[in-house]
Amino acid sequence: MGRPVSLVRRSLLARLTGRRLVASSLGAVTGFVFLALYAPILLVAVLSFFRLRRGKILWDSFSFQWYAELLSNRQLAEALTSSLVVGFFSVLVTLVLATLMAFYTDRQDTRWTLALRFVIFLPFLLPPIITGLSLLVFFKEIGLSRGLITVIIGHSVFVLALVYQTILTRLQALSRTLVEASQDLGATRWQTVRFVLLPNLRMALVTASLLAFALSFDETMITLFLVGDNATLPVRLYAMMRVGFTPEINALVTLILLFSTLLTIGIARFVGRDAGAQVGL
Amino acid sequence: MTAETKSGRLVLHGVSKHYGTTRVLDGIDLSVESGEFLTILGPSGSGKTTILRMIGGFTEPTSGSILFDEVDVTDVPIHRRPFNTVFQDYALFPHMTVVQNVGYGLRVRGLRRREIETRAHEVLALVALEGLEQRYPAQLSGGQKQRVALARALICEPRLILLDEPLAALDAELRRRMQQFLKSLQRRVDITFIYVTHDQEEAIGMSDRICVINHGVIEQVGPPLEVYYRPRSGFVATFFGDNNLINGRVVERTEPGIWRLETGLGPITCSDDLLSGYEEGAPVTLAVRPEAIGLRAVVGAGTEAGEADNALRGTVNRVEFSGPISEVTVQVGEQTLLAKMTSTVSALPVQPGDAVRVTWNSGDGAIIAGDAEHHYRPDEEST
Numbered sequence: 001m002g003r004p005v006s007l008v009r010r011s012l013l014a015r016l017t018g019r020r021l022v023a024s025s026l027g028a029v030t031g032f033v034f035l036a037l038y039a040p041i042l043l044v045a046v047l048s049f050f051r052l053r054r055g056k057i058l059w060d061s062f063s064f065q066w067y068a069e070l071l072s073n074r075q076l077a078e079a080l081t082s083s084l085v086v087g088f089f090s091v092l093v094t095l096v097l098a099t100l101m102a103f104y105t106d107r108q109d110t111r112w113t114l115a116l117r118f119v120i121f122l123p124f125l126l127p128p129i130i131t132g133l134s135l136l137v138f139f140k141e142i143g144l145s146r147g148l149i150t151v152i153i154g155h156s157v158f159v160l161a162l163v164y165q166t167i168l169t170r171l172q173a174l175s176r177t178l179v180e181a182s183q184d185l186g187a188t189r190w191q192t193v194r195f196v197l198l199p200n201l202r203m204a205l206v207t208a209s210l211l212a213f214a215l216s217f218d219e220t221m222i223t224l225f226l227v228g229d230n231a232t233l234p235v236r237l238y239a240m241m242r243v244g245f246t247p248e249i250n251a252l253v254t255l256i257l258l259f260s261t262l263l264t265i266g267i268a269r270f271v272g273r274d275a276g277a278q279v280g281l
Numbered sequence: 282m283t284a285e286t287k288s289g290r291l292v293l294h295g296v297s298k299h300y301g302t303t304r305v306l307d308g309i310d311l312s313v314e315s316g317e318f319l320t321i322l323g324p325s326g327s328g329k330t331t332i333l334r335m336i337g338g339f340t341e342p343t344s345g346s347i348l349f350d351e352v353d354v355t356d357v358p359i360h361r362r363p364f365n366t367v368f369q370d371y372a373l374f375p376h377m378t379v380v381q382n383v384g385y386g387l388r389v390r391g392l393r394r395r396e397i398e399t400r401a402h403e404v405l406a407l408v409a410l411e412g413l414e415q416r417y418p419a420q421l422s423g424g425q426k427q428r429v430a431l432a433r434a435l436i437c438e439p440r441l442i443l444l445d446e447p448l449a450a451l452d453a454e455l456r457r458r459m460q461q462f463l464k465s466l467q468r469r470v471d472i473t474f475i476y477v478t479h480d481q482e483e484a485i486g487m488s489d490r491i492c493v494i495n496h497g498v499i500e501q502v503g504p505p506l507e508v509y510y511r512p513r514s515g516f517v518a519t520f521f522g523d524n525n526l527i528n529g530r531v532v533e534r535t536e537p538g539i540w541r542l543e544t545g546l547g548p549i550t551c552s553d554d555l556l557s558g559y560e561e562g563a564p565v566t567l568a569v570r571p572e573a574i575g576l577r578a579v580v581g582a583g584t585e586a587g588e589a590d591n592a593l594r595g596t597v598n599r600v601e602f603s604g605p606i607s608e609v610t611v612q613v614g615e616q617t618l619l620a621k622m623t624s625t626v627s628a629l630p631v632q633p634g635d636a637v638r639v640t641w642n643s644g645d646g647a648i649i650a651g652d653a654e655h656h657y658r659p660d661e662e663s664t
Binding site for chain 2: 175177178181182186187188191195
């Protein structure tokens, strides 16, 4: 009678260890993926606080030296400012344009609105090099010299589709009768937009702005064609590749990383809260 | 705040709506009196919601005009019409609290916040929603949302309230209570209500008058009793519950007040008040309600004295017991007639195969011009 029992036990044990083996190897793979994804970023963060000598980190050299040098690096500071200015105005321009276009094309399938939608999406789908080149030729023809304004126009054209679609999707999810109810209660068109539509589009507008800003911030290809003397950050970094990076780049990347992380946490909280308020809509 | 200043007379004059070649509404003439509770009743796709939307200003009529207190409002934009709508899906603003929703109509008119809140509290008390001021629509039950939508319309002191199947989303019990509530509310505020529904019982229970509409055309307008007992078309006769339609021809006046009809079932007598305005030889249809029909077992061969005015011989086809009422179908000649009888505890009144006498009085039923048919079948409504 003893043998069958021990057999059962052994197979049970084998099954358990088998399961544990699967679990632990899965864990290892997961860990490796995360390491591969984040190690380079972590390395940059580490390097922003320490000095290197012959490829080795000097652990006793912890300081904010690179951050201080970053502040005094006028070229990088100017590039960062350019990027922020371009991002801000591109978002502003696209938000206004995309909102108007979304209102105009919502639930309208005429030839005009279809054509408009095509025009909105084309630059987003075209290779950036084509968009950039076309814009360059266009600006040259109309005599607009290259500078931040041309970059802002280029970025606006590029991110418009994304902002437009985000707003339109939310708009289409709203019940048509909300607008009718508002008018029925005596509101003018403008009052309906201000009191009913915009508050319900709030989340879409915030999401779209952040996405548009992120896209604008690292857009390189179109920018290369349109930029004048004031290089944006990606263009400046691209140019620096030829002469080699200086260590304050690490400080810059770390700061951007910190900023993005905080932003992401902020969005996640905002989106979560807003979604909670909309339940049962 | 007298009735005269609050409501007015609404007149639809030859209103039509065409989408391409599809005629949704065709030549609607309708007048709604001040302070009236009028129900527009019809199956889905009959065009009843389109009428309401045209009164509210959401849909433009293809032709015809809408007058309010003798003033043409056909081209007045939605926000300038002195009417308010209660939408089928309530259309409460999800980002506003109950009190903000209710106060919206005053807010867009530029009233001060203090006054808006005072008036909102008054109206919320009227619909028995005190204490829920700070809730959001998502936190309300269906019945509560319904009352917020009503309060939001009432606060604007409209001269007309349009209700688009407002009870459709509620369960049966709540619907009954809301019907009573709506009716008593309408009496208290003394505002004209135009109410759209596909539910016959709802229409009969609440309305001063019912406007029955089918395929974009008005079939009949009248008080509930009249529409129920004196239908003027086959559709109306069969839309409100079951009805027996008997086609025939006016023959002659046999005695004062009594006419004889020749029908497929043999001669039938019919009283004067049903037949006024018809000439001899005119084709007509008699509609007799199943509950007006009596059944008696045939004893012997002769006609018994003291029977009802009409007595036809028939054979019982089928007996369906459904609680207090039993439905009995009887074969009379080539037609089957439906009778509804009160069930007794001990036994059903008749059995299939029984020879019976089908009786009704000459004053029961309604006369419809021409050869009317059963236009309405409940299963058509899903289309």
